[in-house]
Amino acid sequence: MYVCSCFGVTEKQVKEHAEAGACTPRQIASASKAGTDCGSCVRHIQALLGRGNCPRRELLDRGAPALTAEVSEVPDLSEAA
Numbered sequence: 001m002y003v004c005s006c007f008g009v010t011e012k013q014v015k016e017h018a019e020a021g022a023c024t025p026r027q028i029a030s031a032s033k034a035g036t037d038c039g040s041c042v043r044h045i046q047a048l049l050g051r052g053n054c055p056r057r058e059l060l061d062r063g064a065p066a067l068t069a070e071v072s073e074v075p076d077l078s079e080a081a
């Protein structure tokens, strides 16, 4: 079923983007353009995202940083200058 008829984005695609880390309608828009034309689908996208659909949101709810990356090796930048 289409969520965003302006860009032909389906409910399944929105859920896939959410599983890939998009937690907000803005992040869904960045990934798929959904919600960036008439905007009538934004509430539906927000409802689909809801609580519990976003692993990063669960991290935030627990007070953990959600946008971190593990860096195993820090490059030596002293030679770059």
Ligand code: FES
Pocket (backbone or CB within 6 Å): 003, 004, 005, 006, 007, 034, 035, 036, 037, 038, 039, 040, 041, 042
């Ligand atoms: S239906 Fe999504 S931007 Fe128009």
